[in-house]
Amino acid sequence: MDFSLNEEQRMLIRTLQTMGEREKLKERAVQIDRSGEFPADLLGKYGKMGLLGMTLSPDHGGGGQPALNALLAIEEMAKYSPIIAGPIFESNVGPVRVIDMFGTEEQRKTIVPGVCKGELSVSVCMTEPEAGSDLTSLSTKAVDDGDHYILNGRKVFITGGGHASHYFVYTRFGDAPGYKGIGGLLVEKGTPGFTFGKQEDFLGLRGMPSCELIFEDVRVPKKNLVIKAGDFNKLMLTFDIERCGNAAMCLGVAGAALNESIAYAQARQAFGRPICEFQAIQFMTVDMAMKLDAARLLVYRAAAGAGQGLPSIYEASMAKCFANEMVIEVTNTAMQVFGGYGYSKEFPVERMLRDARAWGVAGGTVQMLRLTMASVLYGRRFDQRRGK
Numbered sequence: 592m593d594f595s596l597n598e599e600q601r602m603l604i605r606t607l608q609t610m611g612e613r614e615k616l617k618e619r620a621v622q623i624d625r626s627g628e629f630p631a632d633l634l635g636k637y638g639k640m641g642l643l644g645m646t647l648s649p650d651h652g653g654g655g656q657p658a659l660n661a662l663l664a665i666e667e668m669a670k671y672s673p674i675i676a677g678p679i680f681e682s683n684v685g686p687v688r689v690i691d692m693f694g695t696e697e698q699r700k701t702i703v704p705g706v707c708k709g710e711l712s713v714s715v716c717m718t719e720p721e722a723g724s725d726l727t728s729l730s731t732k733a734v735d736d737g738d739h740y741i742l743n744g745r746k747v748f749i750t751g752g753g754h755a756s757h758y759f760v761y762t763r764f765g766d767a768p769g770y771k772g773i774g775g776l777l778v779e780k781g782t783p784g785f786t787f788g789k790q791e792d793f794l795g796l797r798g799m800p801s802c803e804l805i806f807e808d809v810r811v812p813k814k815n816l817v818i819k820a821g822d823f824n825k826l827m828l829t830f831d832i833e834r835c836g837n838a839a840m841c842l843g844v845a846g847a848a849l850n851e852s853i854a855y856a857q858a859r860q861a862f863g864r865p866i867c868e869f870q871a872i873q874f875m876t877v878d879m880a881m882k883l884d885a886a887r888l889l890v891y892r893a894a895a896g897a898g899q900g901l902p903s904i905y906e907a908s909m910a911k912c913f914a915n916e917m918v919i920e921v922t923n924t925a926m927q928v929f930g931g932y933g934y935s936k937e938f939p940v941e942r943m944l945r946d947a948r949a950w951g952v953a954g955g956t957v958q959m960l961r962l963t964m965a966s967v968l969y970g971r972r973f974d975q976r977r978g979k
């Protein structure tokens with residue numbers, strides 16, 4: 592078993608570090624958090640650097656690279672902030688992967704090159720006011736109308752909402768109950784009847800667009816059908832790579848919190864000595880490093896197993912669940928290392944803790960991930976409605 596990164600991967604990380612310094616991304620992260628403005632200018636820059644669509648198929652402008660390379664890029668940029676890493680996440684592990692893997696040739700030709708250049712982006716639209724963890728009870732409905740579907744429903748908490756050019760909408764087709772009636776449709780921004788609610792005001796992840804989507808008698812051409820009803824498992828399979836991307840965000844944020852803590856512990860004096868000379872501080876930072884490394888191994892294992900395809904549901908769920916809880920613990924400990932200054936907006940660790948809190952809900956809660964892992968361990972599904 593080889594745990595080392597190859598030369599190409601090490602070079603990717605060095606390139607991103609150089610770019611981060613050149614573009615002053617550390618300072619930019621602070622400014623984005625204060626203003627709440629999405630850094631749209633980064634999209635073009637990332638596109639030119641080949642960071643968008645690294646994992647997408649080369650025949651439409653993608654990089655054809657293994658999932659691990661994209662996760663390394665997400666991790667590295669999330670050290671600045673998840674908002675700065677956001678476009679790399681969306682274009683590599685987001686719903687564009689579903690289109691790339693399962694879409695028609697026309698859909699791929701329309702979407703993938705634009706995503707790789709940073710001109711288009713696709714949001715994943717699953718959650719509804721009454722259907723979050725219980726996704727299979729979603730009620731957004733697409734009704735057959737000749738060469739179109741008529742789409743009605745509401746989605747909430749949609750990352751990229753208002754900003755993205757395209758929306759990959761999980762919807763029910765016909766009256767089949769549960770997962771059997773669910774498929775996925777691509778809806779373009781600006782389609783009549785498709786509007787946005789107000790932007791969310793979250794605890795953290797400030798600068799990441801997120802809002803409600805409202806579909807009122809939206810006519811969606813049938814050629815925009817990506818996943819037909821009954822192929823729900825394809826939707827869930829591709830979502831496993833998104834789970835790894837979510838976990839890579841956690842690695843980045845926790846890595847930055849650890850680096851900040853080590854630097855601060857050497858600079859801050861108490862009792863006439865740098866606080867890093869106190870064993871309590873050493874133990875806190877070592878525990879942070881241990882938890883981060885354990886999470887990193889789980890994420891890289893899932894990614895290595897995926898290769899250029901998709902990871903195992905068990906490994907991806909375990910990696911996300913562990914990383915989601917790890918990043919909260921690590922950023923919380925970082926705040927303690929910083930004492931009173933950790934609680935102040937003058938230093939970045941309070942922002943890191945606020946950002947950390949999102950990941951164990953976004954992309955599936957840590958409770959739902961445990962249910963997924965339990966079904967693998969026991970070799971059977973536990974129906975949450977019947978409790979058996």
Ligand SMILES: Cc1cc2nc3c(=O)[nH]c(=O)nc-3n(C[C@H](O)[C@H](O)[C@H](O)COP(=O)(O)OP(=O)(O)OC[C@H]3O[C@@H](n4cnc5c(N)ncnc54)[C@H](O)[C@@H]3O)c2cc1C
Pocket residue numbers: 714715716717718722723724725747748749750751796801949952953954955956957958959962975
């Ligand atoms: C920052 C952020 C970004 C997001 N981005 C997107 C996006 O881009 N697209 C999108 O579609 N959605 C997005 N979401 C929504 C997210 O996927 C949902 O919030 C999440 O799936 C949980 O659904 P819910 O909020 O309805 O909570 P609920 O499902 O109501 O859950 C409430 C609580 O009950 C627990 N629970 C529910 N059922 C069970 C059970 N059977 N056993 C044990 N515990 C249970 C949950 O774990 C949770 O703790 C985002 C959310 C956040 C916070």
